[in-house]
């Protein structure tokens with residue numbers, strides 16, 4: 373055998389090997405293989421700067437380059453969300469698709485619904501970079517984006533296109549924030565209600581992000597009452613026939629007394645929103661955190677928030693006599709979602725889980741949740757809502 377033919381043979385073997393791996397990788401990426409994403413794709417993504425990886429993920433979702441999930445949602449996961457039938461109760465939490473660019477791609481991933489935002493009235497850049505940190509050892513993220521937003525008008529254009537050009541009949545909400553420099557916080561939310569009412573199924577009054585100075589003070593009794601009165605009245609006076617539902621998103625750092633005050637405000641007719649989102653990221657730093665980035669300022673999300681959020685869901689469920697709750701915080705498995713549902717959440721959302729496991733986490737959570745529900749004899753997820761509180 374000549375040395376040239378040996379070289380050629382080695383080259384062929386190399387091409388076959390690399391090509392084989394390439395095909396193997398592509399098949400696994402497009403089949404949304406859970407293990408492959410967790411062990412190969414996401415660690416590769418994590419070689420990128422976190423904010424760049426977020427931008428890349430949005431680009432991929434926006435251009436619908438994420439493979440469509442082939443998982444067919446089982447009947448046990450069907451649920452009613454403010455009169456809309458969802459094929460499953462697992463939604464995407466606010467903060468991923470801040471500008472409403474990627475809703476259709478995110479539906480393809482298998483989310484039952486998507487929440488866009490937070491959106492501020494005027495465009496603003498948010499905080500200086502770096503402002504997003506992975507806490508790998510803790511399966512957590514710290515962010516201090518500070519409401520980077522392209523502003524109401526441009527997000528409205530995008531949503532108008534989705535509803536009126538693509539005729540998308542899919543449930544999504546818009547999470548409303550306020551501008552950092554705003555002199556009139558209440559007006560920022562009122563404007564948001566008016567602007568997004570024609571497009572969104574629900575609107576979120578977000579007074580719980582930790583990265584806008586003074587924002588969380590809007591959760592205190594007097595301020596909250598004034599804010600909720602204004603947004604409820606604005607929504608009720610809209611001329612459109614189908615009006616959006618209003619949800620209030622709360623921080624996990626509220627004391628029990630503060631939660632009680634909020635529940636009292638929510639019982640007033642003039643402040644009656646339709647549901648709660650429990651909860652946003654936390655400013656607390658549990659002792660258990662291992663990662664180098666644990667001391668970065670901002671909101672901590674992911675696994676360390678899981679139990680905190682579940683506990684708060686059951687507290688708010690009791691304090692509000694069973695108000696509709698969207699449960700969010702640290703969901704990585706079907707069991708995490710199930711615990712929140714049994715604590716009183718009607719539907720759930722996740723974000724940080726996707727940072728670590730990629731889009732296949734959506735199918736994994738749904739599949740495991742369906743198995744758990746059926747094992748406990750439920751025929752529908754709604755039957756399990758608040759079950760832990762009734763025992």
Ligand SMILES: Cc1cc2nc3c(=O)[nH]c(=O)nc-3n(C[C@H](O)[C@H](O)[C@H](O)COP(=O)(O)O)c2cc1C
Pocket residue numbers: 465466467468470489490504513515517519547578581621651652653673674675677700701702703721722723724725
């Ligand atoms: C990078 C990042 C940005 C976020 N931005 C927002 C936001 O703009 N508005 C908001 O209400 N919540 C925002 N959140 C909070 C999430 O919606 C969610 O409440 C929180 O992360 C807990 O869920 P998780 O543990 O599944 O991520 C953000 C979270 C992350 C990780």
